[in-house]
Amino acid sequence: MSTEATPRATAAAILPLVGGAANVVSVAHCLTRLRLGLRDRTRVREDALRALPAVLGVVDDDTYQIVLGPGAVARITPEFEALVAAAPTAADTLESRGARLRATRRERNATPFKLLLRRVANIFVPLIPALIGCGVIAGLNGLLVNLGLLASLTPALTAVASGFMALIAVFVGLNTAKEFGGTPVLGGAVAAIVVYAGVAKVTVFGTTLAPGQGGVLGALAAALLATRVEKWCRGRVPDALDVLLTPTVTVLVAGLVTVYGLMYAAGEVSAAIGTGADWLLGHTGAFAGLVLGGLFLPLVMLGLHQALIPIHTTLIEQQGYTVLLPILAMAGAGQVGAALAVYVRLRHDHSLRTTIRSALPAGLLGVGEPLIYGVSLPLGRPFVTACAGGAAGGAFVGFFSMVGDTVGSTAIGPSGWALFPLLSGNRSLTLTAAVYAGGLLTGYLVGFAATYFFGLGSVERPAGAPADPAADTAPDTAAAPR
Incomplete structure (x- = not known):
């Protein structure tokens, strides 16, 4: 039992x-x-x-x-x-x-900056399950199309995978209004304007709007404005007229500003994000990968990694995949390599080895918190050497992006081995998968070596860890002093 x-x-x-x-x-x-x-x-x-x-x-x-x-x-x-x-x-x-x-x-x-990041994260975190599910289905559908299999089923799979992404602006609007104290359905109503096909008849600054222009950033800005307008109305409209006037004024004012300003501005920002990501990896790929892969674990530790979701989502909307996630996923590879080195070096610390064995499967699938909080962070130095492994893996994937072999993910959420079904890029799927696998292997090896040789020189048992008699009495020349 x-x-x-x-x-x-x-x-x-x-x-x-x-x-x-x-x-x-x-x-x-x-x-x-x-x-x-x-x-x-x-x-x-x-x-x-x-x-x-x-x-x-x-x-x-x-x-x-x-x-x-x-x-x-x-x-x-x-x-x-x-x-x-x-x-x-x-x-x-x-x-x-x-x-x-x-x-x-x-x-x-x-700090205002930290609060802003966390509020943005609160908007997008509830969307992650749908992003993962639709992304996996999109990856499966792409594989079937490439192999020429089940041609009668793939259109249905396309509809299933794409429906959420086509309307993601509405969900962003709902969550934004909820997070900032507005009425969720009003935030969703204004954000829905961004994806409404009828905006193609509107001309702004001499250009015709396109449905979806501005994407999730436009939806976020629209819903935030709607919340501000709604709160302004609540304080001024008589109670007897509130139910009629407040929703009407909110949708009208925020809607017109969205159509004649926010969609255009957010579209320019979204385009700049895509152009900037392509330039960064195309010209400084190895260095950019080194920095991004090396710094991602601290972001995960602080919970700030969720604030990157709008950028990932914008890239997926524009290009069909995000080029940043495979690089950031290398941080998990460095963490796995570091944990394996701790497991090998401290072979008489049965308590810590048990923790590693239980957390390692999740780490291989890209869920890094169990290894971070159970192993590397309490030990101290292995957390730094794990970041070194992530930096090396990120530099590997970034180098191939710099030479023209882009590796991307069609959805956000999974990483590690779980990211393979979601991989996409500008080359064949085999080459894309090989580059990503090479990055993982690099992260594992560098994370292991850095931790084995430099990460355990003066390590002590983590605070609060149960005493392990075998660890204290059995000789182990390879283990670090306690």
Whole structure:
């Protein structure tokens, strides 16, 4: 019989360790993390939380983030929400008011740039499952077309894979309005203008608009403007007329500005992103890959990598694939190589080796948080050497982009081995896959070598790790001193 805790049991174990239901003000999740808004973070018992078998790590950021891993977080979050909803409502005591004041002060101390990035991430993170699903179907459909198989089915697969991307602007508008405090359907209504076929009859600055011009950036700007207009109206329109005038003014004003300004401006920005990405990889591919691959793990650690989703999505809309994701995926390869080196060097640390064995499959599929929070980050130096492996793999893929062999992904979300079904580029699929595989291999090897020779010179057992008698008594000349 399996001893693994059920999602409800895990949720029930987490809830008291974050201060109970009365301390929870919001619950959400992304691909790997349970994201909680807490009234008072001093009530979190973090050591006990980290000790739970299901918890891979925690991040104390604008929300309190508990890393549970892909799949698990989607099963645990509804159970956690149900437990919070079923709990009695806490009284609004002096202590709770003080907690809210402390939370407000924490928000004020956050930099505007960090807050902006996180809010953009909150808009796009809920879209990732659909992006992944449609991307995989698009990759499968492309393979069938190239092989000349199931010709009667491929048009249907094209419709299934492309429908979401054709209307992604609407979903961006809904989420933008929700994130910034507006009415979601009004944000979606204004953003829908971006993809409406009728805009082809509108001329702006001497050019005719094209449906989809500006893409997700135009939709984001349109919904943000709609939210501002709506809030302006709410404070001025009499209550009796609010239900009629506020939606009308919001859609009319924001819609006209979108048609006669935002679509054109966002289209220029989107075009610049595509041109800039092509120039960067075409002229400085190896160096650009080195920098991007080397810096991506710190972005993942901070949760800021989600802010890149609008750029990826814009490139997919323009070119059919994003050239940045395969390079950024090399960071995961460096992480895997570093973890393997730790596994080999510290062969008597059975606790750490068990962690690596459990986290490595996810790492190979591009989910880096378990290895980051369970292995490299607690050890310190291996995190840096893992970044070196990612930089080397990124430089490899970037070099081939510089010589004309572009490697891209038709969707965002997966990386590592899971990215192979989504690969696309300007050459044959075989060559594209070979370049990507070469980058992974480079990342593995450099991450392993850098960690083996330079990453474990003075490593100590991670804080909070259980003592391992075998690690302390068995001789091991290869292992680092404790």
